[in-house]
Amino acid sequence: xxxxxxxxxxxSRVTACVVIAVAVFTTILEPTDTVEAAVLWQIPxxxxxxxxxxxxxxWDRTLGKAEMGIRTLIHYLLINxxxxxxxxxxxxxxxxxxxxxxxxxxxxxLIFALVSAVTWAQRAEEAKQMNERLRxxxxxxxxxxxxx
Amino acid sequence: xxxxxxxLPEGEEEEIxxxxxxxxxxxxxxxxxxxxxxxxxxVSRQERLFRIPPSSVYYFEAVDNRVFAYLEKxxxxxxxxxxxxxxxxxxxDFFRASxxxxxxxxxxxxxxxxxxxxxxxxxxxxxxxIVSRQYVPVxxxxxxx
Numbered sequence: 149x150x151x152x153x154x155x156x157x158x159x160s161r162v163t164a165c166v167v168i169a170v171a172v173f174t175t176i177l178e179p180t181d182t183v184e185a186a187v188l189w190q191i192p193x194x195x196x197x198x199x200x201x202x203x204x205x206x207w208d209r210t211l212g213k214a215e216m217g218i219r220t221l222i223h224y225l226l227i228n229x230x231x232x233x234x235x236x237x238x239x240x241x242x243x244x245x246x247x248x249x250x251x252x253x254x255x256x257x258l259i260f261a262l263v264s265a266v267t268w269a270q271r272a273e274e275a276k277q278m279n280e281r282l283r284x285x286x287x288x289x290x291x292x293x294x295x296x
Numbered sequence: 297x298x299x300x301x302x303x304l305p306e307g308e309e310e311e312i313x314x315x316x317x318x319x320x321x322x323x324x325x326x327x328x329x330x331x332x333x334x335x336x337x338x339v340s341r342q343e344r345l346f347r348i349p350p351s352s353v354y355y356f357e358a359v360d361n362r363v364f365a366y367l368e369k370x371x372x373x374x375x376x377x378x379x380x381x382x383x384x385x386x387x388x389d390f391f392r393a394s395x396x397x398x399x400x401x402x403x404x405x406x407x408x409x410x411x412x413x414x415x416x417x418x419x420x421x422x423x424x425x426i427v428s429r430q431y432v433p434v435x436x437x438x439x440x441x
Contacts, residue, residue, distance in 0.1 A: 271413070
């Protein structure tokens with residue numbers, strides 16, 4: 149259940165960021181008057197696949213810095229593979245135009261950074277709340293309100 | 297709740313009697329805490345046995361099927377498995393932080409986010425331990441979040 153909740157949270161964050169990216173893409177980078185209705189299904193489908201890649205990190209085992217670095221790199225490459233593959237399949241970009249591929253790669257990098265930043269900010273807020281509770285817990289303990 | 301403390305004559309065994317209409321969560325925690333507070337753990341170091349209060353332990357770690365108790369500076373080995381310690385110390389300051397560690401919350405200085413949904417616990421003796429994402433909800437529950 150925790151895994152499902154975790155994946156759903158990841159899916160929500162990725163979807164939100166992809167929607168923003170599509171909006172920027174279709175209004176600023178490659179302005180278009182209309183967007184196909186099919187994109188409404190393509191976005192969540194690709195976001196779901198990207199969210200699943202979070203399972204590349206072990207759930208219940210601690211990781212060293214090197215392993216974490218390698219897994220993050222693999223994670224990033226997997227996301228590039230999924231988005232470029234799906235984008236090619238759904239005609240989001242032209243593979244024969246370097247500029248089009250470059251825009252896709254930059255967009256993926258920006259979304260990856262944005263999702264990571266949002267996630268980090270949420271975790272930092274959680275840590276702040278936990279530290280407040282920890283201080284309260286230890287103060288109560290020092291006063292003898294909580295026994296050893 | 298009324299608390300009565302009676303002086304006992306020499307030689308008589310100390311006893312705690314709880315008079316209540318039913319056991320609620322708070323009372324259960326109190327009973328666990330009383331048991332754990334009085335209980336001592338048998339640990340060993342360099343083939344010598346020691347009895348230590350669990351509250352002096354910063355964390356327990358399982359390494360290659362052996363379980364070690366880390367105090368502020370010393371390290372002892374215990375014959376108990378990690379899950380046995382977890383059961384024995386249920387309702388106290390200890391919580392499962394990963395597959396291989398059980399941490400004493402009273403010895404945690406602060407918590408900070410680590411990569412991928414995990415948290416890093418900075419201990420009061422300067423050590424840093426990871427709370428894996430599987431056990432973050434356990435920690436949050438312990439803190440009442």
